[in-house]
Amino acid sequence: MTTRTAAPPQQFDPAFLNWLNKLQGLPTTDQTPGIVPSTEGRPVVDQQSSTGKAKKKDHKRGGSDFNMSSFNVLGNSHTTAHGNKPGKASGVQRMHTTVHKILANKVDVVGFQELQHVQANEFLKGTHGKYGLFPKTGDTENAIAWNKEKFKLVKHKTINIPYFNGHKRKMPIVILEDKKTGQRMIFTNFHNPADTARFHHQEKWRDRATAIETKMVRRLEKSTGLPVFMTGDMNEKQETFNKITRGTNLHAAHGSRHQVGIDHMYGGPRAHFSHYVSDHSKQIKYASDHPMLRAHVHVSA
Numbered sequence: 001m002t003t004r005t006a007a008p009p010q011q012f013d014p015a016f017l018n019w020l021n022k023l024q025g026l027p028t029t030d031q032t033p034g035i036v037p038s039t040e041g042r043p044v045v046d047q048q049s050s051t052g053k054a055k056k057k058d059h060k061r062g063g064s065d066f067n068m069s070s071f072n073v074l075g076n077s078h079t080t081a082h083g084n085k086p087g088k089a090s091g092v093q094r095m096h097t098t099v100h101k102i103l104a105n106k107v108d109v110v111g112f113q114e115l116q117h118v119q120a121n122e123f124l125k126g127t128h129g130k131y132g133l134f135p136k137t138g139d140t141e142n143a144i145a146w147n148k149e150k151f152k153l154v155k156h157k158t159i160n161i162p163y164f165n166g167h168k169r170k171m172p173i174v175i176l177e178d179k180k181t182g183q184r185m186i187f188t189n190f191h192n193p194a195d196t197a198r199f200h201h202q203e204k205w206r207d208r209a210t211a212i213e214t215k216m217v218r219r220l221e222k223s224t225g226l227p228v229f230m231t232g233d234m235n236e237k238q239e240t241f242n243k244i245t246r247g248t249n250l251h252a253a254h255g256s257r258h259q260v261g262i263d264h265m266y267g268g269p270r271a272h273f274s275h276y277v278s279d280h281s282k283q284i285k286y287a288s289d290h291p292m293l294r295a296h297v298h299v300s301a
Contacts (some may be wrong), residue, residue, distance in 0.1 A: 010161070012216070014073040019157045020216075023175075023223045049232060063301030064178040064185065066108035066150060068253070070231035070265045071193070073098055073291035075114035075141065084197075085289065091119040097287040099126035100185050103278070105294055108147040109176070111189030111231025111265075115143050132173050142171045144189050154184060159216060161190060163207045164199045173216075175226070183227075185280040185301060186220050188213070188214075190232035192240070202235075210240055214241075214247040221249055221268065233290065253295040254278070265293045272298040 011227035012020065076091025088094070099122075102110060115123070120140040124133060126151055131145045136157045146153070154177050158170035171191070177184045192209045213230070220228050230250060234240040244250055250266035251267040252259070253273040260278070267273060279292040 011221075012212075016157060016159050020219055020223060023155075023220070025099070025293070026152065046191065063181050064183040064297075064299040066147075066178075066229075066297055067231065068265065068267075068295055068297050069102065069105075069107045070108040070113075070189075070293040071098065071110060072113040072233040072262055072263065072288060072298070073115055073119055074288040074290065076116045076118050078114075088289075089286070090121045091116060093120045094287045095122040096126060097155045098282050098292075099123060101126070101132075101283060101287070101292060103233055108150045109187055109229075110145050111187070112143045112145065113141065113189070113191040115140050130216075133172050134150065135170075139170055140168065142189055142191050143286065144172050144174050145168045145188050146174070146176055146187075152179055153177075159212070162193070162205045163191070163214060164202065164205070166205050166208070168180045173220075181301075183301070185299065186224065186226050186228045188220075188228065188232075189219070190230070192232070192234045193233040206236055206240070210234070210236075210243050214244055215252060217244075217248040227270045229268070229271065229297075231293075232264050233262055234264050235262050240264065252296075253293065261291065262283040263293055263300045267297060270300045272300065274298070277295050 040286055050209055074094065076086070078085045079088040079090055082088065086211050087177050119137060120133060120143065123129070124136065125144065130147060130149065132148050132153055133145045135154070135158065136145060140287055151292055154175040156172065156174045158172055160168040161171045163169040171189060173186065175186050177183055190209070193199065194204050217230065229258045230244070237259045241252065241264065245252065245265060253265040253267065254276050255273065261273065273295045276295040277293070280296060284292050
């Protein structure tokens with residue numbers, strides 16, 4: 001039996017830590033300042049006035065409803081003549097199917113993995129400006145997209161996460177605000193390294209990556225009081241699930257204590273998931289070698 005060495009304590013890079021510290025005091029909605037939402041941030045319940053007419057609900061007091069997804073789109077380089085899946089269509093062709101599925105299912109926020117430049121450009125082109133994307137320049141492989149009709153971007157940042165053989169890759173964090181309710185939420189998206197024919201024995205780097213990710217979530221929760229969400233291809237099942245759900249306040253979108261696949265989607269205590277789907281349809285199998293995770297999310301005020 002192999003004895004595994006615990007991952008060493010992880011420190012954030014100075015630029016990210018500085019950004020994280022500045023989040024303290026960030027308003028939790030566009031009307032309610034402070035770290036933790038006050039009772040004034042809750043919706044006003046319908047009440048009967050003296051005239052017998054119901055007062056209107058105040059829809060600018062937090063809470064949110066939206067559709068969320070996580071999807072590894074299979075990077076374009078994998079399906080070129082020199083890739084490991086040359087029989088599949090190109091990244092651009094496959095992105096047409098991805099765009100169709102996202103629009104058809106009215107996805108408002110999606111965490112992408114392996115979104116290479118040509119695929120990122122095709123996504124933005126195919127959605128006709130409906131979605132924002134971060135990052136959309138530089139390293140776009142791990143990116144978060146959001147419906148600009150539903151959300152506005154408040155802040156964005158990348159964090160360095162160990163990837164193959166510990167090489168650092170920048171992975172995104174965005175703070176979005178529901179335009180209707182003012183509710184602000186934090187979305188994070190990750191891709192941890194797999195064991196491949198080229199890169200062997202990546203377990204320790206996955207462990208270190210997960211340690212940084214869970215520590216970051218705890219800091220975000222503590223610093224802001226905002227709901228935190230995580231999407232990603234973690235390249236591990238139950239072990240990563242246990243570390244995330246035991247090491248943070250996050251819970252899985254699928255509602256089970258058992259992780260089925262290597263693709264993950266989580267939300268904080270105020271997030272209530274429903275209509276969860278791990279889409280293995282013919283269209284998705286054409287678009288990628290991963291399922292598309294989707295769920296509806298209700299964030300309580």
